[in-house]
Amino acid sequence: xxxxxxxxxxxxxxxxxxxxxxxxxxxxxxxxxxxxxxxxxxxxxxxxxxxxxxxxxxxxxxxxxxxxxxxxxxxxxxxxxxxxxxxxxxxxxxxxxxxxxxxxxxxxxxxxxxxxxxxxxxxxxxxxxxxxxxxxxxxxxxxxxxxxxxxxxxxxxxxxxxxxxxxxxxxxxxxxxxxxxxxxxxxxxxxxxxxxxxxxxxxxxxxxxxxxxxxxxxxxxxxxxxxxxxxxxxxxxxxxxxxxxxxxxxxxxxxxxxxxxxxxxxxxxxxxxxxxxxxxxxxxxxxxxxxxxxxxxxxxxxxxxxxxxxxxxxxxxxxxxxxxxxxxxxxxxxxxxxxxxxxxxxxxxxxxxxxxxxxxxxxxxxxxxxxxxxxxxxxxxxxxxxxxxxxxxxxxxxxxxxxxxxxxxxxxxxxxxxxxxxxxxxxxxxxxxxxxxxxx
Amino acid sequence: xxxxxxxxxxxxxxxxxxxxxxxxxxxxxxxxxxxxxxxxxxxxxxxxxxxxxxxxxxxxxxxxxxxxxxxxxxxxxxxxxxxxxxxxxxxxxxxxxxxxxxxxxxxxxxxxxxxxxxxxxxxxxxxxxxxxxxxxxxxxxxxxxxxxxxxxxxxxxxxxxxxxxxxxxxxxxxxxxxxxxxxxxxxxxxxxxxxxxxxxxxxxxxxxxxxxxxxxxxxxxxxxxxxxxxxxxxxxxxxxxxxxxxxxxxxxxxxxxxxxxxxxxxxxxxxxxxxxxxxxxxxxxxxxxxxxxxxxxxxxxxxxxxx
Numbered sequence: 001x002x003x004x005x006x007x008x009x010x011x012x013x014x015x016x017x018x019x020x021x022x023x024x025x026x027x028x029x030x031x032x033x034x035x036x037x038x039x040x041x042x043x044x045x046x047x048x049x050x051x052x053x054x055x056x057x058x059x060x061x062x063x064x065x066x067x068x069x070x071x072x073x074x075x076x077x078x079x080x081x082x083x084x085x086x087x088x089x090x091x092x093x094x095x096x097x098x099x100x101x102x103x104x105x106x107x108x109x110x111x112x113x114x115x116x117x118x119x120x121x122x123x124x125x126x127x128x129x130x131x132x133x134x135x136x137x138x139x140x141x142x143x144x145x146x147x148x149x150x151x152x153x154x155x156x157x158x159x160x161x162x163x164x165x166x167x168x169x170x171x172x173x174x175x176x177x178x179x180x181x182x183x184x185x186x187x188x189x190x191x192x193x194x195x196x197x198x199x200x201x202x203x204x205x206x207x208x209x210x211x212x213x214x215x216x217x218x219x220x221x222x223x224x225x226x227x228x229x230x231x232x233x234x235x236x237x238x239x240x241x242x243x244x245x246x247x248x249x250x251x252x253x254x255x256x257x258x259x260x261x262x263x264x265x266x267x268x269x270x271x272x273x274x275x276x277x278x279x280x281x282x283x284x285x286x287x288x289x290x291x292x293x294x295x296x297x298x299x300x301x302x303x304x305x306x307x308x309x310x311x312x313x314x315x316x317x318x319x320x321x322x323x324x325x326x327x328x329x330x331x332x333x334x335x336x337x338x339x340x341x342x343x344x345x346x347x348x349x350x351x352x353x354x355x356x357x358x359x360x361x362x363x364x365x366x367x368x369x370x371x372x373x374x375x376x377x378x379x380x381x382x383x384x385x386x387x388x389x390x391x392x393x394x395x396x397x398x399x400x401x402x403x404x405x406x407x408x409x410x411x412x413x414x415x416x417x418x419x420x421x422x423x424x425x426x427x428x429x430x431x432x433x434x435x436x437x438x439x440x
Numbered sequence: 441x442x443x444x445x446x447x448x449x450x451x452x453x454x455x456x457x458x459x460x461x462x463x464x465x466x467x468x469x470x471x472x473x474x475x476x477x478x479x480x481x482x483x484x485x486x487x488x489x490x491x492x493x494x495x496x497x498x499x500x501x502x503x504x505x506x507x508x509x510x511x512x513x514x515x516x517x518x519x520x521x522x523x524x525x526x527x528x529x530x531x532x533x534x535x536x537x538x539x540x541x542x543x544x545x546x547x548x549x550x551x552x553x554x555x556x557x558x559x560x561x562x563x564x565x566x567x568x569x570x571x572x573x574x575x576x577x578x579x580x581x582x583x584x585x586x587x588x589x590x591x592x593x594x595x596x597x598x599x600x601x602x603x604x605x606x607x608x609x610x611x612x613x614x615x616x617x618x619x620x621x622x623x624x625x626x627x628x629x630x631x632x633x634x635x636x637x638x639x640x641x642x643x644x645x646x647x648x649x650x651x652x653x654x655x656x657x658x659x660x661x662x663x664x665x666x667x668x669x670x671x672x673x674x675x676x677x678x679x680x681x682x683x684x685x686x687x688x689x690x691x692x693x694x695x696x697x698x699x700x701x702x703x704x705x706x707x708x709x710x711x712x713x714x715x716x717x718x719x720x721x722x723x724x725x726x727x728x729x730x731x732x733x734x735x736x737x738x739x740x741x742x743x744x745x746x747x
Binding site: 007095104106113123131 | 506
C-alpha cells in the first residue's frame with residue numbers, strides 16, 4: 001500500500017452567518033459596548049469569526065469529515081452546491097482553519113482554487129507569470145526554468161509584453177492555467193477550474209490533470225462535471241450537507257449522487273397527465289405520459305452508457321383514428337438528431353385503425369450505443385404515411401449519458417473525448433500471423 | 441491546542457516538527473505516513489509568529505513588493521517624480537508659513553532643510569502605514585484563495601515605499617549641497633533611524649490591518665490618524681521646544697525619535713543629539729511591533745473567512 005498522503009480526521013468547520021450590517025461591526029459599537037473591558041475584548045477576539053459569539057447564528061459547513069488518501073490516488077469530490085466541497089479544499093490548502101478535528105499531510109501542496117489568482121491587470125503577461133507562479137508557491141528559479149514551457153502551453157506568446165487587461169478572457173484563462181499547470185506539487189488540489197472556459201480549454205485542463213495522475217501525484221478534484229470525474233478518478237467521495245455519505249469506486253458513488261434526491265431524476269425523466277382534458281394532443285388523440293426508465297424500472301435522468309434505457313409512452317385514443325404511432329427523436333447538444341424511432345413493426349400498432357382506448361408503447365434503447373452527453377427527446381403522435389400529426393413534435397424530456405467505464409464500456413481505458421454522435425459497441429475480429437506476409 | 445503547522449517537504453530546512461513514529465523508517469503501522477508530516481488543526485489563543493516560515497516565503501514577499509512598485513509606476517506620466525513631489529511641496533508650504541511667516545525656530549538650520557529632512561522619513565512612514573493598514577482588505581482575493589504567511593502582506597506594504605524614500609532622499613542630498621551642509625560622522629546611524637521608522641509603520645500597520653478586516657471603519661480612521669500624527673511629531677517644529685522631562689516623554693511617539701535622529705544623523709553638529717528620547721522611541725516602536733505581530737497572528741485564523 002502506498003504511503004499516506006492525506007489523513008483527514010473528523011474535521012468540522014463552522015461559519016458565522018448573519019445579516020450584513022452585523023458582520024462588520026464598527027469600532028464605535030465595540031468600544032461603547034465594552035468600555036472598560038478593553039483587555040477582555042482582545043482576549044475574546046479571534047474567536048468571533050467561527051461563531052462562538054452567542055448572539056449570531058452559524059452553520060456547519062463540514063461535520064466530522066474523515067478519510068485517507070494514499071500517494072498517487074486521484075480522488076474526486078462531488079456533492080451538491082453547499083455540500084462543503086470547497087470548504088474542505090480550503091482547509092486542506094491551509095487557507096482557513098478547521099473548527100474541530102485535524103488534517104495531516106505529507107508532501108508539497110499545490111492548490112488550484114481559482115485560475116489566475118493574483119493576476120494584476122496592469123502587469124504584462126510575462127510579469128504575471130512570475131507573480132502568479134510565486135503566489136502559487138514556485139521558486140523564482142523554477143519559474144525561470146519553466147518559463148518557455150509555460151509560454152508555449154498558453155499560446156499567447158506574441159502578447160507576452162502586453163498588459164493583461166488587454167487580453168481576451170480566453171487568453172487570460174489560458175495564461176493563468178499555463179502557470180498553474182506547471183506547478184509540480186506532490187499533492188494537487190483542484191476546485192472546479194473546469195467550470196470556466198471553452199471546450200478546448202476544458203479538454204486541456206482534463207489532459208493536464210490526467211498526466212498529473214499518471215505521474216504519480218496525488219490529486220483531489222472537486223467538480224460538478226460528472227463525465228470528467230468519471231474519466232479522471234478511480235475513487236470518489238460524496239459530500240452532502242457537510243458529511244461524507246459515500247466513499248468508494250467512482251461508478252458507485254456517482255450513481256449514489258444521482259439518486260440523492262428526486263429532483264435529479266424526475267423533471268426531465270417523466271411527465272404525465274392524469275386526465276385527457278389538459279393533456280397535449282387534439283380531440284382524437286391525447287398524450288397520457290412519457291418516461292425514461294432505468295434498469296430498476298424507475299424514472300431516471302442520468303444513465304450510464306452501459307445501461308439500457310426504456311422509453312415508455314402512454315396515450316389515449318378518444319375516437320377511432322387511423323394508425324397513429326408514437327414517434328420520438330433524440331437530439332444532442334449540437335442540436336443534431338441522433339436517431340428517431342417508431343414502432344412500425346409492433347403488432348399492436350399494425351393494421352389500419354386504432355380503437356378507442358389507452359395505449360402503452362415501450363421502446364428499448366440498447367446499452368453501449370449512445371454517446372456521452374446531454375440529450376433531449378422530442379415526441380410526436382402521428383401517422384407515418386400519409387403524414388398526419390395528432391400531437392406535433394414536443395420536447396418533453398431530457399437525459400444525460402455518462403460513461404463510467406465499466407467492463408463493457410466502449411471507451412475502455414481511453415480518457416479523452418470519444419468522438420461520434422453515437423458510440424456503439426461494435427464487434428471486431430482480428431487475426432495475427434507470426435511472419436510478415438507479402439502479396440495477395 | 442496551538443497550531444503546529446510546519447512547512448513542508450522543503451528539504452533544506454532542518455526545522456521540521458515531526459511525530460517520532462512517522463519520521464523513522466519502519467514506522468508504526470498505525471501511522472501510514474512516510475516523511476515529514478504537516479498538521480492542520482484549529483488554533484486557540486495566541487499563536488507563534490513562525491518567522492522561519494515567513495523567511496521561506498521571502499520570494500513571494502519580493503514579488504508582492506515588486507508588483508506594488510511596478511503597478512504604481514505604470515501608466516503614470518510623472519512616474520518617479522511623484523515620490524519627490526509630496527515631501528518637497530509640503531516642505532515648500534511649511535517653509536513659507538511656518539518658517540517665514542510664523543518664524544518657527546529650527547535649531548539653527550535653514551528651515552527648508554530642517555523640515556525636509558524630517559518630511560523624507562515621515563512620508564515613508566505615512567505611506568507605509570497607509571499601505572499596511574489596507575493591505576489585507578486590498579489583497580482579499582489572494583487571501584481567500586492561496587496559502588502563504590499573511591504577515592507578508594503588510595510587510596510588503598511597508599517595504600514598497602522604500603523606493604520613493606530613496607528618490608526623495610536623493611533630493612535631500614541635493615538640498616544639503618545647496619545649503620552647504622555636510623553630513624557628520626553620525627550619518628552611519630541613518631539606517632538605524634530608517635529602521636525605526638519601518639518598525640513603527642509595520643507595528644501600527646499590523647494592528648490596523650488586522651482590525652480593518654473585521655471593522656471596516658478603520659480604513660477611514662487612518663488618514664485622520666496620519667494627519668494628527670504629523671502634527672504630534674516634530675516635523676514642522678523642533679523638539680527642543682519641549683523641556684525635560686517632557687522631552688523624553690515625547691519619545692513615546694516613536695516618530696519623534698525617528699525625525700530627531702534623522703536630522704541629527706544627517707546634519708551632525710548643527711542639531712542637538714537626540715538623547716534619552718530616542719531610547720524611549722525605540723522601546724515604544726519595538727513594543728508596538730511585537731504586540732502588533734502577535735495580535736495579527738492571533739487574528740489570522742479569521743482572515744480568509746471574514747475579509
